[in-house]
Amino acid sequence: MATSLDLQEQEQIDQLKAFWKQYGNLITWVLIVVLGAFAAWNGWNWWQREQGFKAGALYGELERAAQSGEADKAARAFNDLRERHGGTAYAAQGALLAAKVQADKGQADAARATLAWAADKADGDAYRDIARLRLAALLMDQKQYDEALKALDGVKGDEFKPLAADRRGDVLQLQGKAAEAKSAYQTAWAGMDPAIEYRQLVEAKLTALGAAPTPANAASAASGVAQ
Template identity: 35%
Template sequence: MAFDLEEQEKIDALRAWWDRWGTPIMSLVTVIMLAFLAWYGWQWYQSNQSRQALGYFEVIQSASVNDDKAAATRVNEASAILQKDYAKTPYTGRAVLLASDFLAKNNQPDAAKAQLEWLIGQAASFPDLVPVARLRMASLLADEEKYDEALLQLANPLESFRAVFLDRTGDVLVAQGKKTEAVQQWKAALELPNLGPEFIRAVQLKLNVLGGE
């Protein structure tokens, strides 16, 4: 098909433009497509990881409710897999807390503490759960009369957990025989803002028992 002069000039200009910009444009398109595919693949991977982690979470949850002789084994195995293969999923932190609670109630304090130690070491992944793990660790250590170690777990809390950490510190100090120091901790807790009425009543009751008012 023959083109007139004007059409031929347009075609030549288009070819020249493509010769100059075609490769960069195709490269950019390729990069965008690869980025999209990578993003889609990552989303699929994350979703798949979460589904797999949920299954192990439910194993621990079920074992905690339907206790039997093999429950502790299932809990330990499921938690170990979550920690090894699904450490970054949101279910893992909660599952580890459940596992620790189950093991503590079934007279396996060392296994319970091992669960909490792992979670405490995952502060970047579970910032909201680590304070809970530290509170539970402090209680387990206090039960073993390891009071200084328990108090270390309660040092430097996040501001949002400060009141409950002060309260638990008071509990540890009472167990240690340091009632005056315990009263100071409870009074400090009551001075903080935004306390729930049940928390206030519980702490005030402890103060009344010790005569600290």
């Protein structure tokens, strides 16, 4: 009986050896890949958390500088944030904040450069669109109307297009193109939800151009929004 069991065990051992000889390397490499991927995933998550923490710290520094009106200090913090963590939302938010401080302090060219970076490279379509809208306003103040219109052409998000159309109307009106400005304002007015107070300002601009929206226009726009 013992001999029979020994033979069975030996046969199983021989089968196991044969199996391992045929598939052992493959199994080993699969385990290495799986364990390596798991380690890499954990490492990536740790790195992401670490980068987020560092980016948040730099943004906090920028925010404090902005609150105290220190444009140069805010610019330095933003530059560090952009160079080290340019692909984060913190860098996008930091660009918008730094540009505001720079513009408030009369540093129009610096604000323009900051907004241009955000319009081109900020993480997230919404941040890029906001940067383009603010850049267009800055360029408009500098009387660089064609450049302002180019910036507005880059606005892609549907939620920002009415605002872009309104700003386009402002630029066109400053260029003396009243008919084109009226068309842009009409696009802006029709695209805005009636509940938005800003729509009343667009309506006032249309009224000043002798194109006040009629009740029929209002009903048509409301129907479009409902759809």
